[in-house]
Amino acid sequence: xxxxxxxxxxxxxxxxxxxxxxxxxxxxxxxxxxxxxxxxxxxxxxxxxxxxxxxxxxxxxxxxxxxxxxxxxxxxxxxxxxxxxxxxxxxxxxxxxxxxxxxxxxxxxxxxxxxxxxxxxxxxxxxxxxxxxxxxxxxxxxxxxxxxxxxxxxxxxxx
Numbered sequence: 001x002x003x004x005x006x007x008x009x010x011x012x013x014x015x016x017x018x019x020x021x022x023x024x025x026x027x028x029x030x031x032x033x034x035x036x037x038x039x040x041x042x043x044x045x046x047x048x049x050x051x052x053x054x055x056x057x058x059x060x061x062x063x064x065x066x067x068x069x070x071x072x073x074x075x076x077x078x079x080x081x082x083x084x085x086x087x088x089x090x091x092x093x094x095x096x097x098x099x100x101x102x103x104x105x106x107x108x109x110x111x112x113x114x115x116x117x118x119x120x121x122x123x124x125x126x127x128x129x130x131x132x133x134x135x136x137x138x139x140x141x142x143x144x145x146x147x148x149x150x151x152x153x154x155x156x157x158x159x
Contacts, residue, residue, distance in 0.1 A: 008063075008064070012064065014064075014065050015064045015065060022072045022073050022076060026073070026076040026077075030076070030077060032048065033045060033046040050079045051079055053081070054070065054074040054079045055084070056070035056071055056074070056083045057084050058085045058093070059086055060085075063089040067085070067093070075109060080108065080111070081110045083096055083113070084112075085112075093112035093113075094112055097111065097112045
């Protein structure tokens, strides 16, 4: 199947626009915040630190736009990314990997995987496009070994 070529071409402009917007926002968003003084505390601050390896599972219907929303902020925050696209859009992940290599990124910063078996190396997961039922199961599976899971689901149900 895959994304129709006409739609994919139209998606590219949005990918570039979002990536540039995220790059413009990153310096301010990632700057540590010094909080007001409070008795009993030497210094209070919020630091935004890398979390490690981020797993991005991208759906077939907007394979570039959804992936850019995960890949770019993750890399800007100092994380490596494992990117897994739908089997219906297998070449999209390769395009991300090649783009980062062409930009001079360190080898392996963005890695494309045909299938993801999980593992201790994954500390953060971002998913878009799962059904509520599948998303709920995915969240339960991640709960034991992943420090943060972000799911974009149509409706939230208790599990």
